[in-house]
Structures are given as structure tokens and as C-alpha cells.
Amino acid sequence: MWDHEIRAMASTHAIIAASVFMVTVLPAVFVPGFSVYGTHLLWLYLVSGVVTAVSVAVFWLLGITPPTKKHSLGYKLSRLFRSCLYFFLSCLFFHTVVVLYGAPLIESALETFSLAVLLTSLTTLRCLCVLGPNVQAWIRVFSRHGAMSVWDTCLQITVACTMVGAWLGAFPIPLDWDRPWQVWPVSCSLGAIIGFLTGLVAAPAWIHYHRKHLTYKCK
Amino acid sequence: MKGLPVLSLLLWLCSVYFVGIYLFVSGFLLVRLEVNRTSGCGDVLQPGQEPADFCRVQPRFRRVVLLVIDALQLDFARFDPGNTAPRPYENKLPVLEETVSSRPAHSRLYPFRADPPTTTMQRIKGFTTGSLPTFVDVGNNFASSAILEDNLIHQFVQTGKRVVFMGDDTWESLFPKKFHRSLPFPSFNVKDLHTVDNGILQHLYNTMVGDDWEVLVAHFLGVDHCGHRFGPDHPAMAEKLTQMDGVIRSVIDRLQNDTLLVVMGDHGMTDTGDHGGESQKETDAAVFFYSPFPLFAGPLSQSEPDVVPQTDLVPTLALLLGVPIPYSSVGQVLLPLFPPHGQTEGAVGGLSQLEALWINAKQVNRFLETYSTMAKDIPPESLSQLKDTFSQLSSEYLTTIRGGPSPSPELATSLQAYLTSVRDTCRATWAQFNPFKMAAGLAILTLACLICFILSELSFALNGENRSGLKAQVAVALTAGLCVAVCQLYTRGYIEVLWCVAAAAFSSELLFLWRARQSGVCAVAKNGSIAPKCATWLTPRRLLAPPLLVLLLRCASLLSDSYVVAEGRVVTFLVFSLALYIPVHLNWDSLLLPPSHDPLKPAGLLPSPALSPSTVRKESSTLLSCLGLLIGSLYLSLSFHSCREEQGSCQPSPFLSPLSRLQDSQLKNLHYILSVVSLGLCTYLLRCCLRHYGNLNSSGGTVFTARCILPLLSVCLGLHWAVSATPEDTFRNLTELISLAQLALPRAAFCLLGLGLFLIWLDPLTVFVKTRAEYSARGPSLPPPRYRASTGISPQAELHHLIPQIYQRMRRSLDDGELSGGSEAESRPAVEAYGLGTVYSAPLLLFCGLLGIGLLLLHPEGMALSFLLLLLEMAALLHIHASSTNLKGLQGTFSGGYNVPWTPIVLWSLAATQFFHATGHLPTFPSIQWGAAFVGFPDGHTGTTLPASLVTLNTFAAHILFAVGCPLLLFWPLVCEIRGSRGGRAFGEGGEDAVMEMRLRENPQQFSSALLQLATRYLFIHGAQVFASVCAAAILRRHLMVWKVFAPKLMFEASGFVVSSVFLLVGVTLVARVDVAVGRWFKRLIPDASR
């Protein structure tokens, strides 16, 4: 029934994953001195930027974003403004959460904020693309019977994977191995991105295998 | 509720745990008593002959250079010219073998065997005291690691020899202020191969050339660190050993004729570069003696020892340098270094072989006598045998000395045999892990954890059946213990109580498991509703539920030294994660927000009137704001942590130092005001809570405690802080008053605390009953009671049915603020009861609060803030639990009785560990706050029990508070219940009333099983942590950090468990006590209310 939606989802995810891959590999090959550990923040912002750009473009082209009721320019502009505001607020929110989890408050605030930007672009941005700037809908989606389309289920899976990945990424930090990837926030951002990529793969696969049992209420 | 079966079951569980812990610890932690006597020059060691000063005799050597190369394994020191392709660690020290073969009269290379535990600190203790150090050397003060036992360095210093030390800074902490000159370098960073060695090399040669020393100790760490970092089989090791080869060569070149050189390793290393255990690679190091002056009679002969035990270095060095042998040494002199009898004239001076052996044997015998009067751990039969041997040998020697026949070679041999047997006896007693005890302890602990888990999952099924079971268990346990005792008596002649207790515990555990299986099957057969429970309780899906996953992570973190070092933050992280999981999970079940109006919803599921969106929204906002409070206090509590020495750049919290140490008076005032304000806030919040639920109206003991003793205690505490913070030189004329106050105020606080706790125990009821004759007949009329005493029903049945009705009546009158009337109101006085709804939790809360303020007395003043955070976090946890239960109940998904789910209990117990750290404690011995022992006793103590218990109370304050308060988790959802949320389950006709904790009286069976479940779950969580640290200690016996991290962690975790379980029992007992009191109260009330 949703075969073509699943196929669209798989190809979307392939594009996003490929862009993440490219943005890691290409500068490493062409720009001297670029490495994931060495110039971590640069890589981090590159990934966030690419994921943001590609997601917005792909979801806009596919038309997943809920249709606006009004077509006036002002309304669209206000939606855009609200989206940007939510993006920024979500960065602050993630920053706070990460600090509360035990990240240093002042010392490496820039690193913490970069991680927050990455988490936002991997999770909140997707919510913005799929559901629009509507916090009520976001909260609704993350409940057992809250998903109303294949895309909602996909959103649940990718966001959960990213969060769990970032959470697991904090585990190696206390170990005394002195590896470059144990430096804050490398392990967490790596965990988040690996979790995100896993989610990208897992979501279409899971939906494909459970398509018989998935029932959605109409929108 | 029947409290006794629950209590006895819990008691049995705790004692099984204790047996397991004790068994393991007695096999793992080797304990030895320290003898605090020192040998002196005046000791008459040669009776009959020259009673003159022993130290004046011209010694063989004037000076000694001791080069300790850490972890110099035997294989490193050997040289095999035939080996054409040496591994990185082979053939890198050719100097030793070259010297031995080219100058056989000057040098020797022996294998040097260390005694486990083969860690550097224990080994340095070993080859300076000549004893067999264990992990716990009783008598040592835990606060510092300085050696108080008699030792070589002490003897050197006592006889006026100047000791110069350079290298591993462990020596500096072991022998503070003993060295004439000392150049310590940090030893902690294992990654750093060169700092210590290069530091030594900068000074070593200059010092050697100078003449301001008699003893020079240089401890190189590079080889050991290289092993830990790369393992022995690595080019870096070759480089390091070659460097050492050069060092030894240069030292040999600079030696003078009166100087002895000893090159030695303190222990070996395994193939992975670790050490600590008892495998041969770890214990076998090398020792190399060299003297520019001929020292040995000839080349290496057959009669020389194959292996030199490490303890033998002590008497040998002592006698060669002419100092007394340290008192508790059990080593024997190395005979080849002494001239044979009759050839002493040729040598420079010193003792002959036989004389040295005699002095040695005499010293060992003296030590053995002293030790056996102090401790009883050496088997008596071997002791008496050793004594006999010695007296026989001594008479033989004395006849030889007094101009008898020339000494037979057998005398020397038998003296050696005597010394060897003493050392072997001591080693068998002190220096071996006991793997049987460790395994048995581990098995008992495993079963105990399993039983706890089964009991907590099946408590509803098992509680009813286990009444008679306990008696059978006790009987079986006694029988098994007796059997083992008889067997031991029969085969070995004496009884080791430990094994009897172990057999008893183990057999009762097995019996319990068997019965649980049986009754589980029965329950399935009898009752279909329990069947799914039994079938599914062990599926991986259930076991990997997030709370248990968090517990699993916590246990796994105990297996890594880095995580143990960072434990405070790790636990906070886990608590934070689990706390965030609660709202996320509620939202996942669509319980967090009021359900949107959904036309598709089946009509049958009409929401009950209680389920208005506003109620749900209110509960959710309570939950979220409490979550905020919890997270805030978690974050703030991080700033009260102390620092371990392993954490390099860490600043201990400024609140940890007592006020009297602060110099800046403004800062002092600020801190004082902060502390007093938070203390006052604690007291105020407690009283507010009690007043809110109407528990302060009556006039019983508990209410008196809450009204008077609690504020008085706080005032006492505030005054005590003020007095102890005053600088000594300000109020000179008030000195006596101040010292009196320092004595009296804390003691008064202790007395008040004791009185308060006693009063709560004596009269726990906080219910205020008011009977009024006039009332207005408004409100819905109640149906008349359906049972009357006259209908022939037994009093119990009457009681059972009447209580709820009376209760509802009271409740209603309370709610309306005036009296409720009924159709039969004229015939009977209406009753109001304040505080009945919180009859169980109020005394418990007060008990907790009093204890908290009492424990605060034992802490530094700044910790008042931390205790306030603790109180807030407790409240937040309770409210989160209550609101999430309510949210579940509101939307109809509530199932089961009063059972408390895993999440809040795991949070509760993790919070105990978290506040252990947030009150400035650490699982290390140097961080124990010894100051607690002197609160109220500024002049010290005479006994040891009182200070020990004060320090224990201080250390485990958080464990105590959370364990006592644990039953609150059961009561709080009822205290905060929303009317009608449990309507479906509530008592018959008056369902929509809020009955609060009286529900528990209505279902005594469910009450007791819920309490049992709560307690077993709490025990399981703590027991699992103990189990994990026991596993860590057992598996990582050879880890570098075992004596520094894992063994202390095990001790703290085990003691924390013991304290927690004891106070959990106190909490449960208090609940049972309240239950009894409530029962009596109802009995008194019924007759005048029902007729």
C-alpha cells in the first residue's frame, strides 16, 4: 500500500546519508589539515549544515510538510520565522540539557553549543520538516498511537536513534584511554551521527517489515 | 497487615546477604594485626655474652645503595648468550650476569620472590618491615598510609644513619619525615615513562659522590610504567632496560669499598604487564648484590638458596649494616653474605653465619610470642610446635657458645629450618587469598540476589504461602550448620564457625528456591490471573526495561576503575537519564496530556468524571515541575563533591572545610548564614508538610516531637555551628564558656534526637479526633451501617466492615470543614479525625527528618545546603512517583495493587549513592571524615565503639536517610491521590471518596505484600551493586588499581549495604509499629462510634 512512500523514504535517506558521507570524505581528501578529530567543530558544522540543507530541500520537493491553509506571503513568512525561532530555541534547549547532564558550564561552551546545533539539525529540524512549527504535534507524535503516517513513524525511529546514540556517546568519556575521540564533544557527536545514520537505515527497513501491522488514522 | 512475617523474611534475606559478604571479604581481604613495638639497640640478643650496645659493634658495611627497579621481573635480569633473537625484554641487562661471572666473590644474582599482594605499596612495606603486609593491617590508621610498624628505615634513622631517598613518591607517604634528604617524583601517571627516572638520574651520581649519606634509596618506575602501558614485549621496554643497564654500570663504577649495592625489583609482571596477584611471573623479581670488597666465600655453590624470599632482605641488610632487626620481621638472614663460623677474623667485622642466625631466630621468636598474645589467627598447634623447636635449639646453641664442642653444621641447618617454618606459618595465615571462601561467598550472594528478585516479582503470590516456609528454612539452616560443624569436628578436630554459617545460609537459600518453584507452580494451577505473571517474569524484554537497564549499567560501571573514580558523576548521569525517562515514557503511553477529543474512540470507554482535562493537566504540570526541581537539585549537588587523588585537575568543594578553618570573616559569616538558612528551611518544610496533612493537631508523642524537639534540635545545631566557628583568640574571657558549649550543645542535640526518636516509637499516632454534638445536616446523607454488633457477627468482622464507613464519615466532615450528617446522625456523635490520611507516612517522615538533622550535626557546616538539596530531591522523587501513578490511574491503565514499580525504587536507591558523593564522601579510606568522631567529644574517646559508630553514621548518612524513607514510596501515591482515581478498586459504596492511606488498612494482605515487594526490590538493587563490586574485586585481583580503587570500593559498598539494610528494617519496623497502633486506635474508637 505504501510501497512507493517507503521507496521515496529510502531514497531520501540515501541522499541524506550520502551527503553526510561526502561532507566527511571530500574535505578530508582535498583540504589539507582537515580531519574529523582535529578540526572537529568545522566538520560538525559542515554536517549540520548539509543535513539541514538536504533535508529541507528534499522534504520540500516531496511535499511532506503539512500544507498551509493560507497561501498569503505574510503567513508563509511568519511560518518561516517561527521555524527559525524554534530551531534556535531547540539549540538552547539541547545546550541546557547537555550541561545538566554534566558538560562543563563555561569552559567549553562553544563545543557544547555546537553539539546542541548538531542535535537540533538531526532531530528538531526533521520535526520541523515533517510536522511544521507545531509543538503540540511534536509531542503527539512521540506516543505509541501518535503516528499518523509512515513519515511520522520514520520520525520516531530516527529521533530515538539519534538521541540514544548521543547518550551512548557519553559513555567512553570517563575512561582513561587518552584517545582523540574521547575529547568533549567528539564521542557524543559521533554517537549522535552514527545513531542518526542507523536510524536512516532502520526506519524504512522496519516500516517495510511491519507494513502489515501498521495502521494509521487518517490525517 | 501482618508485620511479623514480612519482617522476619526480610531479616532472613539480610542475614543471608551478610553471610555472603562476610565470607567473600574474609577470603579476599587478608587481615593482620600490627605489632607496635620496635627493636632497640639495647635488646639483649646474645645472652651470656657481651650485653653491650649491639649497635656499637663495627658492622660489615658502612653504607648501602638500594636501587629499586619497579617490576624488574626475573626474566629481565637473566642473560642468555645463546639467545640469538632475544625478545625486547630479554638480554637487556647484561651487566648483572657479566659481573657475576667475572667477579664471583663480589656479586650474586638471585631470584627474589615477593608475597602477594604484589602491588608496589604493599611490597615496599614488605621489604622494609620484613613482614607480610596484607590489605588491612589493623592498627594502621586509615587516614594516612604511613608505616607505623617497626621497619628498616626507622632502624637506620634511630641508629643515626642518614637516609637519602629519590624516586617513587609512595616512599614519601610511607615514611614521612624520615629521610635526611628526599626527592620524590609523582608516581600516579602510568603513561609517563620518564619523569621519575630522569629525575633520579639528575641527582643520583652527585649524591653518591658526596658524603652526607649512609643509606641511598633510588626507586625507578620506568620499567613498571612501560609494562602497564605497552606490556613487556615492546621495543620501549628494551629501551628502558638498556637505560637501567647503563645506570647500574655507572653506579658500580662509583661505589666505594665500604658500600654495598643492592639492585632489586619489588615484584614482577605478567605477560600483559600487570601485577598484583600471585602468579609466578608477578611474584618472581630479581635481586643483585654487589660489593667492591670481596663479600662471598667463593663462587656460587650448591648450598646457596635457589630463591630468596623478599622478607629475607630485611634481617640481612640490618645485620650487615649493624642495626637491630625490625621487630615484626619474619625473614631469615641470607647466609652466603655472612662469613662461616670461625672465619670472622679475616673479615672487616660483623657477625658470623651462626651468630647472625641466632640473633635472627631470637628476634623471630620474640615477635611470634608477642603476636600470639595479641591475635589468635595462627593455629595453636603449629604455634606450640614452633615454640618447642625454638627452646630446643636455644639450649643447643647456648651449650655451643659456652665453650662446648665446635658448632655442628646441623645447628645452622635446623635454625634455618626453624626460621623457614615460622615464615611459612605466617604466610599461610596472612598472605594468601582464600579462593574457596571467595567462591562460596560469591555463590551465596548470587543466590541471594536471585531470591530477592524472585521475591520482588512474585511477592503477591508468595507472601501468603511463605508463612510456614520460614520456619522450615530456619530448621534446615540449623541442621545444615550443625551437620557441617559435626563433620569438621570429626575430621579436623575443631570448628570453623564461618563454614557452618555458610552451609546454613546456602541450604536455606536452596530450600527457598525450591519452595518458590513449587508454590509458583501451585499458584499457576490455582489461579489463572497469576499464571501470566509467573510465565513472563524472566523474559529478556522485562529484564531490559529501562530501570533495570540503568541498574545494569550502574553495576557494570563498578567493574571499571575509571568509572569508579568518576562514580559521583556517573550516578548523577544515570539518575538524570532515568528521571527524563519517566515523562518520555508517559508521553509514549499518551498519558502525559489529556486525550484529545477523538470521535473514533469506541463509545464504551467514556472517561470517568475524574478524568477532566484540567485534572490531567494539573498532574502533568506537577510532575514536570517536580522533575525540574529534581534536575535542579541534581545539578546543584554536583558542586558538593570531594576529589580523589586520581582526579588530577579537581577542586574539592569549598563547603567541605569546617567554618573554623575559613580565614576571611565575611566569607565565614556568609557561609554560616547560608547554612543556618538552609537548616531552618529544612525544618520549616518538614513542619509545613506535616501541618498540611493535619498531623500537628493532636497531643501525642510524635506531635510533641514535631512541635518542640525538631525546632529545638535545629536551634541547638545552629548554636553549635556558631560556637565551633568562633576563632579561638577573639573572646578570651569567654573561653571556658565556649569550651563548655562545644561539649554541651552537641550532646544536648544527641539527647534531643534520641528522645525524639523514642517518642515517635512510643506513640506514633498523629490523629486528632474531635467529637462534636451539634452539626448541620447538610451534604449527602450516608447509608446506615449495614452491620451491627448485635447481629452475631464476630468482632473481627464487625471491625473489618465498620472501619471504612467510619473513616468516610470522618473524611467527609474533614473536607467540608464541618460536620457531616446522616439519617442516624441524631443517635450518634459525628467524628472528625485530622491526619488519619497520613497516619503511616507522618511518623516516618518525621523520623527521617529528625535523623537527617541529627546526621547533619556530624557533617561540616556547609553540608546543610547539601542536606536541603537531599530533602528537596526526596520530595521531588516522591511527587514524581505519585503524579505518574495518578496519571496512570486517571486514564484507567492502572493495574495491580499498591506495588511500586521499579523506576522510582531504582531512582531512590541511586539517589542514595549520589548523595553519598554529594555530602563530600568518597569510597576511599583517606576521605573518611574523621572529624565526625569528635563532635560532642572534643577531647577524644576512651573506647572505639562510639567513635566508630559516629564515623559510620557520618559516612553513610545518605544511605541511612534513603533507606529509612524507603516505605514512603509506597505511601506517597496514596497521600497525593486524586479522588476517584482509584474508584474502581475502592471500597464498595463510597468509592469516590479520597481515603488515602486508610486503603492500606482495608487490604492488609495487599499492604503487606506491597511492603515486602518494595523492601525486597530496594534490597535487590543494593545487593546487585554489592555483587558487582564483589565480582570486580574477584575478577580484577591482579589489576593495577585493585588495592587503590576496587578493594576500598568493595569495603564501602558492602558497609553501605549493611547500613542500608539495617535502616530499611528500621523503616519497615516503624511502619509495622504504626499499624499496630492504628489497630488499637480503631478498637478503642469502634465501641463508642457504632452504638
Ligand SMILES: [Zn+2]
Ligand atoms: Zn611496583
Ligand SMILES: [Zn+2]
Ligand atoms: Zn605497576
